[in-house]
Each structure stands twice: as C-alpha cells, then as structure tokens.
Amino acid sequence: MNEMTKITTLKDWETDQEVRWCPGCGDYAILKAVQRTMPELGVRPEDTLFISGIGCSSRFPYYMETYGFHTIHGRAPAVATGAKLANPDLDVWIITGDGDALSIGGNHTMHLLRRNLDCQIMLFNNEIYGLTKGQYSPTSRVGTNTPSTPYGSVDRPASPCAFALGSGARFIARGIDIHKDLTNVLKAAHAHKGAAFIEIFQNCIVYNKDVFDEFAAKKTAASTQLLLANGEPMLFEKGAKGIAMDRETLSLKVVDVVDGDWQAANVIVHDVTNRSVAHMLIEMPFGEFPMAIGVLYDDPRPTFEAAVVEQNVEAAKGKKPDLQALLNKGQTWTVTEDGPEL
Amino acid sequence: MATALKQDDSGNNQPESAENVVVRFAGDSGDGMQLTGGQFTLSTALAGSDLATFPDFPAEIRAPQGTLFGVSAFQINFGSRAIETAGDEPDVLIAMNPAALKTNVDALRPGGLIIADAGEFGKRNLDKAKYENNPLEDGSLAKWQLLKLDISALTLEAVKPFGLGNKEALRSKNMWTLGLALWMFERDRQPIVDWLNTKFAKLPDVAGANIAALNAGHAYGETAELSGDGLGGGHLTTRKVGAAPSAPGEYRTVTGAEALSLGLVAGAQLAEVPMFFGGYPITPASAILHHLSRLKEFDVTTFQAEDEIAAIAAAIGASYAGKLGITSSSGPGIALKGEAMGLAIMTELPLVIINSQRGGPSTGLPTKTEQSDLYQAVYGRNGDAPMPVIAARSPSDAFECAIEAVRIAIQYMTPVMLLTDGYIANAAEPWQIPDVASLEPFPVTYLDKMPEGGLKPYSRDEKFARPWIKPGTPELMHRIGGIEKGIDTGHIDYGSANHQKMTEIRRDKVLGVADSIPDQDVALGNAGGKLAVVGWGSTYGPIHQAVRRAVEAGKDVAHIHIRNIWPMPKNLGELLKSYDRVIVPEMNTGQLKTVLRDQYLVDAKPINKVSGQPFTIAEIDAAIEENLS
Numbered sequence: 001m002n003e004m005t006k007i008t009t010l011k012d013w014e015t016d017q018e019v020r021w022c023p024g025c026g027d028y029a030i031l032k033a034v035q036r037t038m039p040e041l042g043v044r045p046e047d048t049l050f051i052s053g054i055g056c057s058s059r060f061p062y063y064m065e066t067y068g069f070h071t072i073h074g075r076a077p078a079v080a081t082g083a084k085l086a087n088p089d090l091d092v093w094i095i096t097g098d099g100d101a102l103s104i105g106g107n108h109t110m111h112l113l114r115r116n117l118d119c120q121i122m123l124f125n126n127e128i129y130g131l132t133k134g135q136y137s138p139t140s141r142v143g144t145n146t147p148s149t150p151y152g153s154v155d156r157p158a159s160p161c162a163f164a165l166g167s168g169a170r171f172i173a174r175g176i177d178i179h180k181d182l183t184n185v186l187k188a189a190h191a192h193k194g195a196a197f198i199e200i201f202q203n204c205i206v207y208n209k210d211v212f213d214e215f216a217a218k219k220t221a222a223s224t225q226l227l228l229a230n231g232e233p234m235l236f237e238k239g240a241k242g243i244a245m246d247r248e249t250l251s252l253k254v255v256d257v258v259d260g261d262w263q264a265a266n267v268i269v270h271d272v273t274n275r276s277v278a279h280m281l282i283e284m285p286f287g288e289f290p291m292a293i294g295v296l297y298d299d300p301r302p303t304f305e306a307a308v309v310e311q312n313v314e315a316a317k318g319k320k321p322d323l324q325a326l327l328n329k330g331q332t333w334t335v336t337e338d339g340p341e342l
Numbered sequence: 343m344a345t346a347l348k349q350d351d352s353g354n355n356q357p358e359s360a361e362n363v364v365v366r367f368a369g370d371s372g373d374g375m376q377l378t379g380g381q382f383t384l385s386t387a388l389a390g391s392d393l394a395t396f397p398d399f400p401a402e403i404r405a406p407q408g409t410l411f412g413v414s415a416f417q418i419n420f421g422s423r424a425i426e427t428a429g430d431e432p433d434v435l436i437a438m439n440p441a442a443l444k445t446n447v448d449a450l451r452p453g454g455l456i457i458a459d460a461g462e463f464g465k466r467n468l469d470k471a472k473y474e475n476n477p478l479e480d481g482s483l484a485k486w487q488l489l490k491l492d493i494s495a496l497t498l499e500a501v502k503p504f505g506l507g508n509k510e511a512l513r514s515k516n517m518w519t520l521g522l523a524l525w526m527f528e529r530d531r532q533p534i535v536d537w538l539n540t541k542f543a544k545l546p547d548v549a550g551a552n553i554a555a556l557n558a559g560h561a562y563g564e565t566a567e568l569s570g571d572g573l574g575g576g577h578l579t580t581r582k583v584g585a586a587p588s589a590p591g592e593y594r595t596v597t598g599a600e601a602l603s604l605g606l607v608a609g610a611q612l613a614e615v616p617m618f619f620g621g622y623p624i625t626p627a628s629a630i631l632h633h634l635s636r637l638k639e640f641d642v643t644t645f646q647a648e649d650e651i652a653a654i655a656a657a658i659g660a661s662y663a664g665k666l667g668i669t670s671s672s673g674p675g676i677a678l679k680g681e682a683m684g685l686a687i688m689t690e691l692p693l694v695i696i697n698s699q700r701g702g703p704s705t706g707l708p709t710k711t712e713q714s715d716l717y718q719a720v721y722g723r724n725g726d727a728p729m730p731v732i733a734a735r736s737p738s739d740a741f742e743c744a745i746e747a748v749r750i751a752i753q754y755m756t757p758v759m760l761l762t763d764g765y766i767a768n769a770a771e772p773w774q775i776p777d778v779a780s781l782e783p784f785p786v787t788y789l790d791k792m793p794e795g796g797l798k799p800y801s802r803d804e805k806f807a808r809p810w811i812k813p814g815t816p817e818l819m820h821r822i823g824g825i826e827k828g829i830d831t832g833h834i835d836y837g838s839a840n841h842q843k844m845t846e847i848r849r850d851k852v853l854g855v856a857d858s859i860p861d862q863d864v865a866l867g868n869a870g871g872k873l874a875v876v877g878w879g880s881t882y883g884p885i886h887q888a889v890r891r892a893v894e895a896g897k898d899v900a901h902i903h904i905r906n907i908w909p910m911p912k913n914l915g916e917l918l919k920s921y922d923r924v925i926v927p928e929m930n931t932g933q934l935k936t937v938l939r940d941q942y943l944v945d946a947k948p949i950n951k952v953s954g955q956p957f958t959i960a961e962i963d964a965a966i967e968e969n970l971s
Contacts, residue, residue, distance in 0.1 A: 015821075017834075044816075045819055046813070046814060046815060046816045046817070046818070047814055049663075049813050051659070061823070062821050062833075062834065064821075065819055066819050067814075067819050068819075068820075068822070069659070069662055069821070069823060070823025070824065070825065071655065071658075071824065072681055072682060072685050072824055075651060075652070075682065077652075078647065078648075078651065078655035078656050079655045079656065079658055079662070082655065082658060082659025082661075082663070082667065083659035083660060083663040085618065085645060085656070085660060086618050086660035087664065087814060089814060090663065107648055107649060108652055110648075308643065308645075311638075315636075315638040316639035320639065321611075321639045321640045323608055324778040327604060327608075327778065328592060328775055329594075330594055331384060331387075331388060331594065331595075332594040332775065333387065333390065333593050333594075334591070334592055334593070335585075335588050335589065335590050335591060335593060
C-alpha cells in the first residue's frame with residue numbers, strides 16, 4: 001500500500017441511498033466488491049464516474065458516492081464515450097447487463113470495445129430480463145421458459161466474452177458475484193489502460209435462480225472452475241487436472257496431472273497476452289471443461305480518447321483560435337459608401 | 343447607404359442592364375454542375391450583386407449517365423437589388439444534355455435563353471431522355487431563344503495541347519460553360535483561375551486544361567458576338583448586372599451549413615465553453631460535421647458515432663462532463679435521437695440538436711427540402727418533454743440562430759432544437775461578416791464549491807436552471823439519470839406530488855425562455871391590418887418578395903416571420919389577432935398553422951407545398967390575392 005491507496009476507505013464510497021435490489025440478489029455482492037476495491041485503487045471519488053444503462057444492474061451508480069449517470073437503455077457506452085472524450089482524466093466505469101449491453105445496446109458495446117475507450121465495463125450477466133419481470137435475454141440458454149417464451153426459447157445465446165473478443169477488446173475477464181476473487185479481477189481491469197470488459201455471473205434469485213450453480217456453487221467449485229492467473233499453469237481439481245493443447249486438433253483438452261507434475265502433462269501456462277488461447281478459453285464448452293474465471297486476456301494498446309486528444313492537439317498546432325479571422329476566411333469583398341471593392 | 347450601379351462607359355458593346363437575372367445550370371450528375379454553380383456564385387458575389395442559389399441534385403451519387411433522374415441543377419438569382427429567393431423562373435438555362443433540357447426547360451420563362459450542348463444530342467442521349475425527335479431541330483423550343491453550341495467538341499479542341507484522354511478532357515466542359523457564362527455577365531476570370539490552380543496544384547495538366555477551357559468559353563462569347571453569328575436563332579450578348587445596394591462592410595458568400603457551423607463555434611466561444619460535436623453521416627446534415635471537424639483550434643472535438651443515438655448520447659455525456667454537447671441530423675436521425683432528448687430534458691443538461699430537415703416520412707426525399715419536422719421538434723418525444731425550438735430563415739440567419747441556440751441551452755440548462763432545412767444548408771448568399779467584438783458574450787458558470795446548506799443538484803436559479811457541476815469537482819459528487827428526480831435533491835422520486843411539480847417546473851422553465859427573446863417583429867408591412875402572411879424557416883424569401891410586391895401595389899399585407907417556434911414570442915398572439923386574416927405558407931401540410939391555432943385560437947389558414955421545391959414568389963402572390971379578395 002503506497003500513499004495514494006490510503007486516501008479513502010470503504011465508507012467513502014457508500015451513498016446514503018437505500019439499496020433497492022431484491023433481497024439475496026447477486027448485485028449486493030458485486031456492489032460490496034466494488035466498494036471494497038475502490039480504496040485500493042488509489043483513486044478519488046470526485047474523479048470517478050459510474051455510468052449505467054437500464055436494468056436491475058443499472059441502479060448501481062446511485063449507491064456509489066462518486067459522480068454517476070443512470071442513462072437510457074443500452075446507451076451507457078455512448079454516454080461514457082462523450083464524457084471520457086470531454087474529460088479524459090475521469091475514471092469511467094460502465095455498469096450494464098446482458099440485455100442492456102448485448103441486446104438493445106449491442107451496437108454501442110461493440111464500438112466502445114473496438115475504439116478502446118479507457119474504461120471498465122462490468123456486464124452483470126444473469127441470463128434474464130429481471131426488471132421487466134423475467135423474459136429471456138440474449139444470453140439465455142436454448143429452452144429457457146419465460147413469460148415471453150412459454151414453450152421455451154429457441155434462439156441460441158450470445159457469448160459475452162466471445163462478443164467482446166470479436167469486437168476487439170484488449171482486456172477480457174470473468175468473475176462471479178459472490179466470489180472473493182472478484183476484487184482482484186476488478187483491480188486488474190482498472191490497471192488495464194483501455195476498455196476492460198468484465199463478465200460477472202450474477203444470480204437473479206427471483207427469475208433465474210441459481211442458473212450458474214453448476215459452476216458457481218462453492219461446494220463443487222474446485223472441479224468446475226478454472227481460476228486463471230497470469231504466468232501460472234492452468235490447473236483445477238486442486239491441481240489434479242489441467243488444460244493442455246491437443247496438437248492434432250489445435251484445441252484444448254483436459255489432462256490428468258500426476259503428483260503435481262503439470263509440466264509432464266503439458267499443462268499450458270496462462271499468458272494473458274495470447275489472444276488465440278484466450279479465444280479457446282472463452283469457448284471451452286462447460287461440462288466437458290471447467291468454466292474459465294479470472295483474467296482471460298490482457299494486452300493493452302493505445303486508447304481512443306488519447307488518440308483523439310493527440311490528434312486535436314496536433315491539428316490545432318500553430319493555429320490561433322481567432323474567431324474573426326475564421327469568419328473572414330476565403331474570398332471576401334468590401335462594400336464602401338461608393339460600392340463594392342474587390 | 344445604397345451603392346450606385348457601376349456604369350460601363352466604354353461606349354462599345356454597351357451591355358444590356360438587368361435588375362436581376364436567374365440562371366440555371368443543368369447537366370448530368372457527373373458534369374460538375376454544382377461546382378460550376380458554386381464558382382459562378384463566387385464570381386457574382388465578388389461583383390457585388392446580391393444573390394440567392396438553389397442547388398437541386400439527385401439522391402444518387404452517380405446516376406446512370408444521360409438519364410432523366412440523374413440530372414443535377416444549380417440555380418442562381420442575382421441582381422442589383424435585394425434578392426431573397428433563387429428566383430421563380432430562370433431567364434437562362436444551360437443544358438448540358440437532352441435529359442437536363444427535358445427536366446428543366448418548362449421552368450424557363452417564355453422568351454428565355456437556352457444554351458444547349460448540341461454535341462450531346464445524339465440518338466443515344468435522346469433515347470435516354472425519352473425524346474423521339476431532337477428538340478434542338480424540331481422547332482419544339484420555339485417559345486424560347488435557342489443557342490446550339492457543340493460544347494463537347496469546343497472543349498476537346500481547347501484542351502488538346504494538354505494531351506488528356508477523351509474522357510478526361512471532356513471533364514472540362516463545365517469550365518468551358520462557366521467561361522461563357524462569365525463572359526455573358528462580364529465577370530472577372532481571375533478568381534476562378536486562382537481557384538483551379540489551387541485545387542489542382544498537384545495535377546498541373548488538369549489545372550491547365552480547365553483554365554484553357556474556361557478561357558476558350560470566354561473567348562467564344564467574344565468572337566461569336568463580334569461575328570454576329572445567329573447560332574440557331576438565339577442572341578448571344580452580354581448583360582451587366584450591377585452591384586446591389588448593401589450596407590458598408592466586409593462580405594463573403596456563405597451556405598447555411600457553413601454559417602451554422604461558424605455560429606456554433608462563435609456561440610461556444612462566447613460562452614467560453616469547449617464544444618463536443620457528435621454526429622452520424624446523413625443527408626443533408628453531414629456538411630456541419632465536415633466543417634467542424636476542421637476547427638480543432640477552437641476547442642472543438644468532433645466524434646463520428648456508430649449511429650444517431652450514440653451521437654446524441656455522447657453529446658449528452660460530454661455535456662455532463664462540462665463541455666457543450668451538440669448533435670446534428672435530419673428527420674430520420676432526429677427520430678432515433680428522441681429518447682435521448684428526453685434524457686437531456688430530464689437531467690437538465692445543455693445540448694444543441696440541429697435538424698436539417700428534408701422530405702419525409704421515412705427516408706422520404708433525402709436531397710429535397712421540406713419543413714415537415716415542426717411537430718417532431720415541438721411535440722415529438724414521449725412524456726411531457728418541453729424543449730425550446732428555433733428556426734433559421736436563411737443561410738446567413740443560421741449564424742445568429744446557432745449562437746442563440748447555444749445561449750438558451752446554457753442559460754436554461756436545456757436541450758434546444760435548431761431547425762434548418764436542405765435548402766438553407768446548401769444554398770449560398772452574400773453575408774456581411776459580423777464584427778466579433780459586437781457579439782454579446784454569455785460566459786458559463788459551473789458550480790465548483792459546496793453551497794451553503796449543502797449540495798442540491800436540482801436547486802434552481804431565477805430562470806429555473808439547475809447548477810452545472812462537472813465531474814472531477816471535489817465534494818460535489820451526485821447522481822443523475824432518466825428516472826424522475828426529487829425536487830432540489832435530484833434523488834430518485836416516484837412520488838405523485840413530486841412528478842406533478844417537476845413536470846410543471848420543466849414546462850415553466852422552457853416557457854420562461856420567452857422572457858429572454860425579442861418580441862415578434864413585423865418583417866414588412868404594418869402591425870395590424872387586413873392580412874398577415876406568417877412564415878418560419880426558409881420560406882422567408884418567397885414570402886418577403888411577394889409581400890413586398892403587394893405592399894408596393896398598395897395592398898394591406900404584412901409579413902411576419904417566426905424564429906422562436908417554441909416558446910413563441912410573448913406578443914405574438916396579440917399581434918396575430920390584430921389582422922383580419924392570417925395565412926401560413928409552409929412546406930408541409932400545415933404544422934405551424936396547427937400550433938398557432940392551438941396557442942392563440944386564431945383562424946390561421948394553411949398554404950401548403952410539399953413538392954420538394956421551395957415556394958415560388960408567384961405561388962405566394964396568388965395566396966395573398968385570394969385572401970385579400
């Protein structure tokens with residue numbers, strides 16, 4: 001902890017507003033994780049801006065003692081882009097959900113990631129529309145029964161992290177609402193300069209209860225979660241199993257690790273800058289494989305707002321902002337009492 | 343103040359003198375007619391004549407050559423008196439091919455002059471224009487004067503020394519034509535030569551060929567006149583159109599899109615606030631994005647967004663962060679922005695939204711002009727969502743309107759809609775360049791310290807405006823959003839009494855804008871009388887000219903032109919009631935008429951036109967005549 005990290009405590013990040021999520025909602029855990037993380041980032045509340053769209057998750061800014069903007073459905077990335085371009089010093093966090101970010105706002109999410117605006121985008125994925133009372137969402141699995149799909153949904157779900165990678169995101173991570181490791185994911189996202197995309201599996205206890213239990217439940221976590229750490233071998237099942245590359249098919253496979261000798265089993269060492277492996281980790285079918293959790297990909301490149309500012313400065317170089325000269329630009333003529341003169 | 347007409351005292355070739363002349367250049371969309379028109383406009387302005395232009399081009403970028411729907415035209419009306427419209431009927435039509443002749447000749451005044459490129463009147467082009475016989479030969483153009491010139495061959499001859507290919511060489515046809523037009527109206531070629539040299543600095547052969555064509559066209563006029571060649575019955579001669587009386591000062595030509603962009607920059611400078619412009623390409627609004635993109639030294643950030651919604655949402659985000667957010671579009675894009683406008687109204691952030699109207703609904707007529715988004719501007723959002731609306735009446739007026747829109751947005755912490763249209767955006771006119779020192783500054787103030795009694799983000803000043811607080815300001819952290827706000831605190835509040843009160847405050851705040859705008863004036867004629875012709879936006883020109891004629895003829899008619907569409911000037915109701923009759927010419931099916939009836943219970947009668955073309959003076963004349971009898 002250096003001097004900077006001591007400027008605030010958890011209390012400094014809590015508002016006096018009554019939190020209005022359903023009792024037991026995963027959002028509470030995420031809110032606490034964020035409020036716990038902020039003092040460790042060495043940032044000030046007044047320089048922090050939380051921007052959300054519409055949905056249960058999007059109430060989030062009201063509970064953070066920072067600047068906050070609860071915008072309209074799907075448009076948080078666009079509002080954030082304007083705010084960050086207007087003041088690149090702001091630390092911008094986008095709070096969104098599966099419907100907000102991937103359905104109505106899919107376009108903006110894609111362009112924010114492709115442009116690489118420096119911000120953290122937290123997508124609370126609960127695979128359901130909670131605030132509108134339980135319709136299926138773009139991440140709901142095929143066959144999801146909801147008021148709008150009484151015979152089960154028939155369309156295939158989107159994969160948020162695959163979408164992010166395809167859109168050009170340079171930081172992709174996964175977290176679980178009640179997971180104690182979520183703060184580390186948030187810290188890594190904040191440390192990444194550029195658009196940092198975090199999918200958080202969030203339990204909607206009213207409309208989609210425990211839908212992630214098969215990998216999120218604590219009891220079975222050791223065998224169902226692959227906790228990633230940069231530079232560390234990809235092990236799970238308390239080190240008894242690992243992820244290796246099948247060199248024939250160029251795909252991942254689960255291998256047994258005997259006596260902790262993961263090297264002998266050819267277990268892959270996680271390199272967060274390896275985009276191809278990141279893609280494979282994202283696409284690993286759950287069941288046959290564990291669910292990859294943590295930082296999947298982290299390979300920064302120049303950010304959008306920095307490029308805009310740089311170009312603006314360059315284009316303005318040597319030019320005086322002389323409004324009168326601007327108005328008089330081009331071919332002009334003078335009319336005197338005696339008539340026009342060229 | 344009036345300046346005298348320049349007299350030609352050479353004694354030889356005494357030119358005809360004309361008060362005003364209307365010339366229309368028409369050709370294939372690949373013929374460069376807009377460019378020709380633009381350069382002719384510049385030379386006209388430099389000669390001191392007053393002018394108005396009307397570019398009229400197809401929605402297709404390059405329609406198939408020679409077709410009727412691929413015709414692009416540029417009309418200019420210039421004169422030694424005040425010019426308000428691009429002119430009802432051209433006196434001269436320059437037709438570069440049969441399709442251009444066919445689509446434009448009926449507009450030509452009887453006895454007017456046709457200059458046709460006879461070299462383009464072969465069977466192929468005649469077929470494409472659906473002419474059974476060659477109109478240049480069959481006598482069907484007898485009610486006009488006809489000049490048949492093989493402009494194509496003459497151009498090829500003129501540019502021969504530059505060794506260009508046939509296709510390349512023929513591209514200079516428009517410059518040959520321009521050269522002839524410059525000769526006809528006794529214009530100086532040098533500014534065009536300078537422009538060509540700059541434009542084609544990297545292609546000296548192309549510059550040379552164009553200049554040679556320009557000179558050849560000019561020389562052709564001189565020679566043809568000297569030789570007294572009849573040229574197919576037409577009479578080729580020069581006409582002098584003198585300088586128009588205008589107030590002393592510095593002038594330039596300006597299009598609406600240029601003036602509006604300059605006005606936005608001026609407004610932001612007067613407010614001492616950096617500008618953020620979010621836009622998405624759309625006809626005819628894109629020119630504003632293009633202009634502002636080049637003005638970074640004025641603290642302008644431009645952002646081409648992924649869609650119309652992102653463009654306004656980013657502008658709102660920038661306004662929240664303390665810059666002046668601006669977005670611009672045309673009708674279909676404005677429709678997409680509707681929800682976000684509501685957000686700006688709810689969060690009470692300054693924002694300027696420009697709508698360069700075009701023919702609708704849906705994609706409608708992208709390149710044609712209409713005024714049919716007034717309802718959309720005043721009423722077109724969910725909920726009770728009041729927003730000030732201003733409409734520019736001409737290219738140069740767009741400058742002042744843009745400054746006014748910025749002022750209202752900032753002083754009242756509200757989105758403001760600025761209406762212009764395709765005609766204003768593209769049309770050019772002379773503009774007396776304002777003296778920047780004479781413009782009134784209205785610097786913004788941000789709340790940057792904790793006020794006594796604590797922070798209330800929705801507290802209000804005497805204008806009902808809430809404080810503007812930039813994120814980054816210590817201690818003043820607060821949250822805003824689209825959910826109903828509690829009075830003063832800005833916290834979420836669904837309470838019924840609170841919503842009633844907040845709705846009333848939003849309404850009263852916008853209505854209060856009327857306290858800061860001038861009373862409605864009468865543009866021409868008396869306050870009170872038999873007939874008021876009430877307009878808004880780009881109908882100013884034809885209404886003004888028609889009312890002027892009527893007033894000169896001793897009729898009791900007045901012209902009232904409304905800039906502040908919402909809220910309207912406080913005296914407007916009384917003013918309208920002081921006339922026996924009120925007519926409202928609009929390029930829609932009666933939208934301002936509805937608002938006037940609703941607000942003042944006046945029997946405003948609609949005069950409507952939705953053909954994609956501006957009103958002619960004659961059409962307004964007829965309406966005046968009918969309503970006086």
